[in-house]
Amino acid sequence: MITLENIVLGYQGQGISLPISGRVHTGSMTALVGANGSGKSTLLKTLAGLLPAVSGQLTFNAAVRPRMAYLPQQSEMDHQFPINVVDVVAMGCWPATGLLGRIGRADKKRIEQALERVGLSALSSRPIEALSGGQFQRMLFARLLVQHAPLVLLDEPFTGIDSQTCRLLMEVIAQLHTRGQTLLVVLHDSDLVARHFPQTLMLSQKHVHWGASAEVLSLSTAERRDRPSLFQVS
Template structure:
């Protein structure tokens, strides 16, 4: 899916990651791991196209797909007067006009996504009333509705309860089994070793692909 050729990620031409080469295969489930400050989130944002590479290249081997993005809860987002249902419905926007009312099919998909993340009873609750775990479940429901071929998760388990982590991890595994490619920045070494067949380890001077054995987490 993505071929990296001596890719270096960073900001304002200042490198943060070491040079990276390799391929992220279609249908894979890959964790990006390493100590704090090694550039995991910066790399993910570079792959998503939010920031340009400092050097090197990345190539989409079959064209750039739609990307589902799931990050940590952002404090600013909760200030908008939206309901849980409103936010999840945004996952349908790539397929419908922003000004078009949601049809019955989309409303049913929204309801199904909310049920899968355990938020059916909170569809009309405003997002400022959600806990951190509930907020992440809502964002994941939006990604489920989007049905993107590639889903990127940037430290999405940080600050949420263990029950939410288990729910999200089960859904991620199911999505991968259905053919979606997943790429996630994670800190939990046990979760990575239990669920992610591929890992990309980042260190200050080098990066390597492989198993979770001997990985450094923080």
């Protein structure tokens, strides 16, 4: 789906990463790991077209960026916007209906099913400012289910939520993967990566490792021992 050739990530022409080369295959599920500041979030923003690469080449199989769902860190979102839960989830229909398009019966059914899947059916009319952090994240995952984008980019989706919600959202991620969607997920929990993610891209100031998760995590053992912040929880 995506080919990276010596991509250097950064801001305003200043690189913050080593060159990255590799391929994101259609239908793959990849964890992005590394110390804070290593470029994980910057990579997602670059893939989403929000930031240009400092150097290197980024190409897509279809010559254009695929339709994608990008979920930034919660700290980057406005939790005070005057809108309720069901309307946020309904935004997942916009790629198909357009901003002013009519949401049909089938779309409404998909929205209802998504809300039920994440346990928010009873809160569908609640304003988002009244949601807890875990409820807010479940709402965003319901929108992902409705959106059905071929490429899904998630930046630290489990930060600041309880373990039960984390398990639920991990089940939703697995469901998206089963549907054939391609996922790249920034994570800090190495055990979660080892249990659930077939592929891992590790970024650090010294190395870039990309491949099967078991192999990448094994290669990184010495570096994690020397730099315990590599998988720190933020």
